[in-house]
Amino acid sequence: MTRSTGTSVIGRESTKSSMGSRSMVLLVVMVLLATACRAAATPAPSWPSDAIVVTARNLRFDTTQLLFKADTPSTLVLVNEDGDAHNIAIRTRSGFEGDLLFRFDPVAATTIAVPVGPLPKGTYFFLCEIHPSMSGTVFVY
Numbered sequence: 449m450t451r452s453t454g455t456s457v458i459g460r461e462s463t464k465s466s467m468g469s470r471s472m473v474l475l476v477v478m479v480l481l482a483t484a485c486r487a488a489a490t491p492a493p494s495w496p497s498d499a500i501v502v503t504a505r506n507l508r509f510d511t512t513q514l515l516f517k518a519d520t521p522s523t524l525v526l527v528n529e530d531g532d533a534h535n536i537a538i539r540t541r542s543g544f545e546g547d548l549l550f551r552f553d554p555v556a557a558t559t560i561a562v563p564v565g566p567l568p569k570g571t572y573f574f575l576c577e578i579h580p581s582m583s584g585t586v587f588v589y
């Protein structure tokens with residue numbers, strides 16, 4: 449939407465040779481920004497091979513168990529194939545009880561990779577805070 453404004457500025461400045469290189473830089477920046485915006489809209493993050501990957505589809509997670517190594521930073525990936533927003537929160541008790549150990553804000557129709565932990569050894573519980581029936585157990589071993 450800002451492209452038409454930017455183009456007119458570049459066209460005007462390009463008539464002065466001293467402004468030519470600055471216009472070129474502006475153009476490159478605009479192209480980079482446009483590329484970055486497009487990349488942000490396309491869910492294609494990368495994550496470590498040992499990441500814990502959870503897929504949400506039709507208001508269900510594809511697993512009811514998450515395994516993490518104790519005292520070790522991990523990566524949790526949510527592949528949300530639903531248009532509905534989901535997140536994952538980890539608590540020391542089921543539902544919304546107990547201490548909150550981890551959470552990220554809900555996302556819809558995208559994939560995100562989030563750092564988790566290190567978590568202490570134990571058994572915990574995870575759920576989507578929007579759809580609490582999407583839940584399971586977290587084993588940190």
Ligand SMILES: [Cu+2]
Pocket residue numbers: 532533534535576577578579582
């Ligand atoms: Cu949800």
